[in-house]
Amino acid sequence: MIIEVKDVQEGYVKSEKHNHVTTIEFFHPQGNSLPGKMLADLAHEIVYAGNDKTVNVIILRSAGTGAFCGGASFDELAAITTEAQGKQFFSGFANVINAMRKCPKLIIARIHGKCVGGGVGLAAAADYAIAVEGAEVKLSELSVGIGPFVVGPAVERKIGLSAFSQLSIDATHWRNGDWARRKGLFAELHPTLESMEESIERLSNTLAHSSVEAIVELKKVFWKGTEHWDQLLTERAAISGKLVVSEQSKHALKKILDARAKAKAV
Amino acid sequence: MIIEVKDVQEGYVKSEKHNHVTTIEFFHPQGNSLPGKMLADLAHEIVYAGNDKTVNVIILRSAGTGAFCGGASFDELAAITTEAQGKQFFSGFANVINAMRKCPKLIIARIHGKCVGGGVGLAAAADYAIAVEGAEVKLSELSVGIGPFVVGPAVERKIGLSAFSQLSIDATHWRNGDWARRKGLFAELHPTLESMEESIERLSNTLAHSSVEAIVELKKVFWKGTEHWDQLLTERAAISGKLVVSEQSKHALKKILDARAKAKAV
Amino acid sequence: MIIEVKDVQEGYVKSEKHNHVTTIEFFHPQGNSLPGKMLADLAHEIVYAGNDKTVNVIILRSAGTGAFCGGASFDELAAITTEAQGKQFFSGFANVINAMRKCPKLIIARIHGKCVGGGVGLAAAADYAIAVEGAEVKLSELSVGIGPFVVGPAVERKIGLSAFSQLSIDATHWRNGDWARRKGLFAELHPTLESMEESIERLSNTLAHSSVEAIVELKKVFWKGTEHWDQLLTERAAISGKLVVSEQSKHALKKILDARAKAKAV
DSSP: OOOOHHHHHHOEEEEEEETTEEEEEEEOTTTTEEOHHHHHHHHHHHHHHHHOTTOOEEEEEEOSSSOSBOEEOHHHHHHOOSHHHHHHHHHHHHHHHHHHHHOSSEEEEEEOSOEETHHHHHHHHSSEEEEETTOOEEOOGGGGTOOOTTTHHHHHHHHHHHHHHHHHHSTTOOBOHHHHHHTTSOSEEESSHHHHHHHHHHHHHHHHTSOHHHHHHHHHHHTTTOTTHHHHHHHHHHHHHHHHTSHHHHHHHHHHHHHHHHHHHO | OOOOHHHHHHOEEEEEEETTEEEEEEEOTTTTEEOHHHHHHHHHHHHHHHHOTTOOEEEEEEOSSSOSBOEEOHHHHHHOOSHHHHHHHHHHHHHHHHHHHHOSSEEEEEEOSOEETHHHHHHHHSSEEEEETTOOEEOOGGGGTOOOTTTHHHHHHHHHHHHHHHHHHSTTOOBOHHHHHHTTSOSEEESSHHHHHHHHHHHHHHHHTSOHHHHHHHHHHHTTTOTTHHHHHHHHHHHHHHHHTSHHHHHHHHHHHHHHHHHHHO | OOOOHHHHHHOEEEEEEETTEEEEEEEOTTTTEEOHHHHHHHHHHHHHHHHOTTOOEEEEEEOSSSOSBOEEOHHHHHHOOSHHHHHHHHHHHHHHHHHHHHOSSEEEEEEOSOEETHHHHHHHHSSEEEEETTOOEEOOGGGGTOOOTTTHHHHHHHHHHHHHHHHHHSTTOOBOHHHHHHTTSOSEEESSHHHHHHHHHHHHHHHHTSOHHHHHHHHHHHTTTOTTHHHHHHHHHHHHHHHHTSHHHHHHHHHHHHHHHHHHHO
16 A cells, blocks of 8 residues: 555545455544545445455555544535535445445454544444444534434444434543443454454454355345435435534534634644 | 422422423322323423423433332222223323324433333433433333333333343343443433432533434434334233233232232231 | 153254243254254244143253254255255254244243354244353354354344344354343353253243233234244245355365364274
């Protein structure tokens, strides 16, 4: 993977294949938050790896030592001025989740740090998430006047209605990695990065040599009953798109960006 | 909230609004168990607060330092002589759960003590239950010849089939507050009353100032797929209504009331 | 229960009725794994006890001090040469699970040791599983080129999608009894055999004297929404049947049998 200066400034999504395993890595300087362009790239890379007959398993990871994924890009959220733009932006997350859902390969998520909003959605939509201590989770949407509508179905499917409600309602509260493991968001929680890497290496290697036909059938079984999500997540994107241009949401987003600008200036 | 002597003897349901938060409180001298009249009042107050545009969040609580809710009133259960009466009584619980389900506000339950039968249903039908140590739970229905049929859908939706089955089958066994928290019935379990009150205060205050539109959409998402419950819970009330007039149930209820009368006489 | 020498060599399924409780016991010398003949016998005994009006509760147990159930018989799996034979073999598990599902009595599983593959399915399809420390679980299907397709619906229904995915994907990894209890596969996990036996005795005795009508209704409620499983599990048996005759599966099964033969020879 070659990373250029431009990538470090604007973020990137890159894929690398090695021994039947494709690793998809994303990075964004604002805490691995995701602008529309990167969401489109992520969906594209997942579809591409899904179609590659020499690939049996996908590892989804992000770069750096900070957050795994900060969710939606606040800069882009704040720039949205119409419901249609809002719907389009949130459809970016819908497309990534639908790509993960329809991908005939098993997807392992490598969760090296915090997950917020859409980042929780990525962890939930993976078939098997392996995390390390410190990987806290939060669905902060309600605190900026919106809600976890697009990622909701993926999160609820994985951790159940109760845990999904808890995250959605108590939107300012971080739940720690052990909570996420107990609720089933993370399949494993490791004490160290090394231990997490070893486990990912072991499992991805085992799956790379497992029966391709069996994995295709397993994937279908896991996602049975979500056939309507292309439409459902689009409807959800419209709800978030409408809310994000409300006065309350505009106000909350402005406060966050102002605070960030002030912090930078100091 | 003004409470009269009559209320203390016969039980009451009262509402109070303060800063966009409506608190609904119920009380009954028999361990906060619920006769038909109070069930009707509870449903009414929930519908009323749901229609109040100045309310954003509802706190459901009971009075006293004993049980949060003892479930169905044993006196009324024992007085039922026909299936039709039975169905009507259990429809009272169905109406409360359906009112909570359709209410467009978020409902926080304040669980200060034990929950039995219908009381577990109230905790489950709330969107977010905050409890304190000592809040044990039990679905004792089978031990009196009936079953948790009306509250079943609400309980299973919140804690899953396995935990719901455990409670239903092992009907004489109390599960402690930590069990209820781990299974998702309680979102939070606090070591002290003070800590529970602080958390309710903090969360209700935050929600009172959150986006009304976002909360309405969240509530819809949480209860998606329960649109048939008006009918389902009525059918369930008919099942309980039929069982409660069986010889086995009559016998079990008589034993409980006799034991209570004897304890009072001593 | 009279057990003959032939039974010890070829395995057996036997039933015994005592005080409204039918105990169904199975045994097979290869770690209580299940050949087609025993699966048919198991289904038959469950249906028989379900139709017995003097029975209120069924205890499902296996003999010995080793595994509770090793899943499908490897000897039979290895002998399958056509998809049709494969589908027929796996339909044996489908029939047992469907018999448990449709049985109008509550089924308590006594899990005294490890559960593998189909053995996890039996524990999941019971209404209430009581286990002892050491009862580890594994869905090893993917490691022999197949998948937990027939038992999948029963396992997912009981422990949720996340835990089911974890077991299915990480197919070589044992999860301990505490994991199984936390995920809801086991209702209880006891430190000693004595404590497990006491609990089974207590609960089965209580249920034997509970309302038959209430239990019939409870059982219906627990299994609501599975009415299509006769067809679903047959479709799943066809998937496993197709995979088990693949080259990859044949190769994996041969390796296991060779290792077993070698171990025996030493």
